[in-house]
Amino acid sequence: MSENSIALIFVFPLFGAVLCALVGRKSRNLCHPIAVASLAGALWGGIETLRRVIASETNEVSYYFGGWNADAYPRGVGIEFRADYLGALIMLVVVGVAFLVAIYSKLPVAEETPEKEGPFYTLFLLQVTGLAGICLTGDAFNLYVLIEVAALTGYGLIAMGSARAAAATFNYVILGTIGASFYLLGVGYVYMKTGTLNMVGIQEVITANGLADSAAMQVAFVFICLGVLIKMAFFPFHAWLPNAYFHAPTATSSLLAPLVTKVMIYVMIRMTLTVFGVDFSFENTLWTEVIPWLVVIAIVCAATMALAQRDVKKMLTYLIVAEVGYMVGGIWVYNYYGFIGSIFHIISDACMTLCLFLGVGIILRKRRTTHFDGLRGLFRKMPFTMGGFFVGGFSIIGLPPTCGFFSKWYLITGGMLAERWEYMVALMFSTMVMVVLFFRLIERIHLAVTESGENIGHGHGDLALPESETFFDEAHWTMLVPLLLSASVVLVIGIFNQDIVNLIQDFLEPFDLPKGTGR
């Protein structure tokens, strides 16, 4: 069974989805257990896969669906799934996050989208299938298919939200389709020039036939990057994201916000390193000069827009856009440490964003709003929830020993060694904005002061709220446990970051990235 672990990552959620669709009509209550169980199976498959990758001598495990394995040159035919450290780590994050959100989703789904458990969990599981597939596929066209699987299910999941979700989804559909079309065009060019769609195969042909100077390949690279940038909501292509995630149901935004943008960063790393190769991607183009400046603009603008929000959930959606800037920057400063930072930030950002969105979901359920006005007294009401929420917040700020500190550390180091000072300054700026954002929340939750700065109540911490708003009333355990688990994961990944960074370093070593010698 273990040698099929890669396949199990897909089989479990895929058949779970089918099962949900079948039983969803008659017995809605079965859908949640089915989703949790199938994701537990996928999680087991994911852990098993990572173990096998670590155990293998080449640090790589391939799996050919249906046994199609064409060794002929150029590698072309066959559905290859390849797990190396990068893919396996991100896949594990995807499955792990999905598992926690599945547990968490029981109450929000029942309350926000009543009687739609069947369709919801069907789409939910298909979404996970698509995202996990993106991380593992070894084929550039299959990657497109899986991106679309994830995107289409995502549209459905978001559209289930509030009345305004439909309009937001429409926005997302248009931009998402444009992005996917760019990607597909790029893959078309690549296929024309190389005659293969296998990722390693493309790289082999580029090296063997000296395609580095080919204009068609350059165009293909630009199209693919552009498509991926739109899909990951890189500023200024971010317009679809805030509204889509804000109006989506709680369970949906908790699943999509931590994963979708991060998986797209993974695609960018995969394309630059594995498919096109380091020399092609970073030496021959103007991009390495231009993109860091775009990143600076992206980070500064997104952080500033986050500052202007008066709603926690909306604010978080802009934070995601800023974080995308961090990771794209880590790639394009083109430095060994920058790549470590980017890859580690994919993992840590997924965990901390999950933590924050789970917390916001609980706030929404208790207070019926996520607006800043409704936050007062939440520490007293739900100390554990808010504690977990703020672990996520501290991680976004980058306070040790949360994982956010370590990813930021590597990103800063990468920027410094590549002598990209503008990138460093942008990181510092955004760090300060995050400090303001989260301590502004703490102030509103903790202090007895109105928005305009007047004292309320009779002093001595009197919050002047009816007792029903402040008495101890923790979230339901199905929501609280995933939140606390994700908060502890944020801490554990931070404390034991060395083990993960070692794996990332093993993955990056063969690519011979510049390490910087500056003084």
Add this chain to the structure above:
Amino acid sequence: MVAEPTVVNDVRPLIAVLTPMVAVVAIAWSGEKRKNLREIFTLLAGLVQASVVLSLTPLVLAGNVVEFHVWQIFTNVPMLLRVDGFGLIFAAVASVLWIATSLYAIGYMRGLHEHAQTRFYSFFGVSLCATMGVAFSANLLTIYFFYEMLSVSTYPLVTHMQDKEARKGGRTYLSYLLFTSLCLLLPALSWCYVWLDNGQGAMDFLAGNSMSEQFSDTTQIVLLLLFTFGFAKAGLMPFHSWLPNAMVAPTPVSALLHAVAVVKVGVFCVIRVYSDIFGIEVLQALDGEQIMVWIACATIIISSLIALSQDNLKRRLAFSTIGQLGYVVLGATLATKQGTAGAVVHIAMHACGKITLFFCAGAILVASGKKYVSELRGLGRKMPFTMGAFLIGSLSVIGLPPLGGFVSKWYLVLGALERDYVWVVVVLLVSSLLNVFYLLPVAVRAFFRNENDNEEGEGGLKEAPWQCVVPLSCTALGCFGLFFFSDVLLSLAGL
């Protein structure tokens, strides 16, 4: 420092760091309903911590360092706790004074019927854990961890009142501390990590350093500036104004954290960087290192002048603290053995003196509700113990024998003379004079200016609760004690 100290592996540093955290769990569990039990846990944790720290003294005096390896953070940079002379002095001061403060806090918080006392004691414990961690850190990264932990865990204490002023104080507090630590300190750390032997030696305090070989003079000065201002808890101007604003906190917080633990963490980190990352030989040879001496001297003089004009007693004491922190930084910047030792010892001396003054200010507030210097007339008759202790604390801060403050100032002067900085000696003398001007009138007014006023309404005024008076008397006596037992401190500081 001894050239090649013997390393002893021992778990006691970890116990000292984790004791307050265990206590926090117990405190939170006890809660408001079992408040006597809760206070017992606080006192118990203080006693355990202090005895563990003090039990390390003989080992360290014999020339050993005690280490405990917690976990590996980065390749080559572990999370490592190490006890050496400097760290032990600071840890001992903080943990012993924690016991006094805990007792004092009981009297103060109950006397004023403060709200949310469980939260207060819990975060107090967390802060102490972070302070111990800083004292026992063996490399820059470990120290940074605990430094940030301290910034965040003291925020709920500063904003304890939860009102408008608390919000303002808390905002200033955090924006200064986090801005400097995230925007100045973090790049400096990163810089050291990647450009010095790839993190092999530079992060560790014992490793010996290769600063002068690796960096040009200008780079070293930039690094020095980043570190000195990055540790803004040291209160060096112009990053000092968080400290007066943090005085909105309840007095036990001002006493232990903003006269002892937090600010001393700042100067302690500065000393570490100067003497163990750069090294005093490197600094003496470094062109432009005098800039740091100037900054420290300017801080001393300016803050003393500002203190003269403050009517709010706690704010006056806060500016006095900034000036005294300037002494410690000055000792480090002098880059001589005696100067550094003077700085380390001054941490202990000033801690004892200044905590006494804050305890007195709090006791006055509990007993009479007064917080301005101009209101204190005639109080000495009603509160003889408190005002007596205030006088002793003032004299110690001013630096008169036979009080502790004299010893450290003496070594600072010696250090300045060793570098031929006569003008620094002048600065020290002028500053002592200013100390006299802004501290002595408080006590003098309380004792002598009674005849003109005949305030009938205050006939019932008497001393604060015994839980307040006993600790402040003890720390006042401690100021004498530190003078007579200063040889132990000096030998721990490497003289």
